[in-house]
Amino acid sequence: MSRFLLCFFLLCSFSFFSQQKSYEGMKHYVVEDTAKYTYSMIVDDLTYLYANFPQWVHPLSVGKSEFGLEMSTVRIGGETPKKKSVFLVGNIHAREDYSSKLVMKFLNVFLLNLEKLDNTYPNALKIMDSVDIYVMPVANPDGLKIAHEDWEGISDSFNLYKDSIRLIESYDVWKANGKGLDLNATFDDGNHAVKRADNYSPVPCSEGYKGKIPAEPKETQALQRFVGQVKPLMTVSFHTKGNILYWADKKTHPYFKEIDTKINKEIALRSKFVLGKVSKSPAIYGCGLENYVRAKHKLMGTCVELSRPIYDRTQFPDSQFNSEVWDKAWKIPYMYLEQTIKYGDELVKIAGL
Numbered sequence: 001m002s003r004f005l006l007c008f009f010l011l012c013s014f015s016f017f018s019q020q021k022s023y024e025g026m027k028h029y030v031v032e033d034t035a036k037y038t039y040s041m042i043v044d045d046l047t048y049l050y051a052n053f054p055q056w057v058h059p060l061s062v063g064k065s066e067f068g069l070e071m072s073t074v075r076i077g078g079e080t081p082k083k084k085s086v087f088l089v090g091n092i093h094a095r096e097d098y099s100s101k102l103v104m105k106f107l108n109v110f111l112l113n114l115e116k117l118d119n120t121y122p123n124a125l126k127i128m129d130s131v132d133i134y135v136m137p138v139a140n141p142d143g144l145k146i147a148h149e150d151w152e153g154i155s156d157s158f159n160l161y162k163d164s165i166r167l168i169e170s171y172d173v174w175k176a177n178g179k180g181l182d183l184n185a186t187f188d189d190g191n192h193a194v195k196r197a198d199n200y201s202p203v204p205c206s207e208g209y210k211g212k213i214p215a216e217p218k219e220t221q222a223l224q225r226f227v228g229q230v231k232p233l234m235t236v237s238f239h240t241k242g243n244i245l246y247w248a249d250k251k252t253h254p255y256f257k258e259i260d261t262k263i264n265k266e267i268a269l270r271s272k273f274v275l276g277k278v279s280k281s282p283a284i285y286g287c288g289l290e291n292y293v294r295a296k297h298k299l300m301g302t303c304v305e306l307s308r309p310i311y312d313r314t315q316f317p318d319s320q321f322n323s324e325v326w327d328k329a330w331k332i333p334y335m336y337l338e339q340t341i342k343y344g345d346e347l348v349k350i351a352g353l
């Protein structure tokens with residue numbers, strides 16, 4: 001290969017992965033991607049998006065948190081819901097607010113593409129012919145507010161519980177919901193009895209407590225109900241540690257006839273995220289949303305860990321979101337859409353829909 005061709009190739013592959021583009025100041029771009037993005041800002045932005053893209057954005061009621069906050073969710077698609085869909089979820093873990101930012105930024109940019117105001121996702125309109133996208137940016141609103149020490153609207157409720165919840169370090173690294181249950185350890189995937197993660201707590205805690213019975217928290221019940229009704233072929237739940245995809249576990253991996261391998265291998269390769277190994281121990285992997293959708297409904301589920309690993313409880317600062325997260329992961333939700341369309345008919349068959 002000539003040096004010129006090599007340079008050309010490197011340039012192409014670089015621009016394919018990395019996206020150093022600013023949307024700031026673009027018409028209808030509202031997401032706060034470089035400073036703190038609070039629950040109420042996210043709710044306001046969702047309201048803005050469905051007021052300004054009414055033909056594409058359809059709000060729906062999925063459920064409320066323990067303290068009564070809406071788990072705001074929208075469906076992106078045409079007038080009538082489609083049978084095939086993809087579900088994007090952020091902020092199941094309170095302190096991981098890069099995840100709601102990523103989900104919101106993807107949603108906003110995707111809508112700009114549907115209206116031809118931008119060309120980041122050239123096949124956006126075509127995608128809408130085949131699948132709907134359900135977007136829940138904040139699955140744990142009470143927890144996110146606690147992690148932001150944003151007490152408005154939750155302080156009365158939280159005061160009832162806070163003295164009985166073990167606090168590890170400080171509120172800004174809170175991971176659980178408002179009652180001290182770690183939501184991604186509470187799903188009823190059949191592993192509740194054995195679940196015992198590294199940060200296990202036997203009592204309500206800012207992290208690691210799975211509750212007395214499966215699906216104890218209201219947020220978990222709402223998510224389980226929603227997945228049972230809508231049956232999204234693909235659930236992508238965003239977290240923030242490691243630039244890695246957790247996509248399979250030993251028990252449910254055989255259901256998917258290697259389609260899960262093909263999809264996630266392709267996405268890992270193209271995004272340069274690490275492809276996690278098939279998880280072996282239900283004590284470690286069990287009871288997450290992604291495990292629940294696989295175990296109970298034979299629907300695909302991946303946990304996407306955004307940003308480089310930091311070996312403590314913190315996340316990189318808000319100001320580094322674009323370099324740490326967006327530039328590396330901007331295409332990940334889009335690739336899950338493309339792959340779900342590619343294997344859609346087989347996934348429908350596997351789930352028995």
Ligand SMILES: [Zn+2]
Binds near residue numbers: 093096239240
């Ligand atoms: Zn997490």
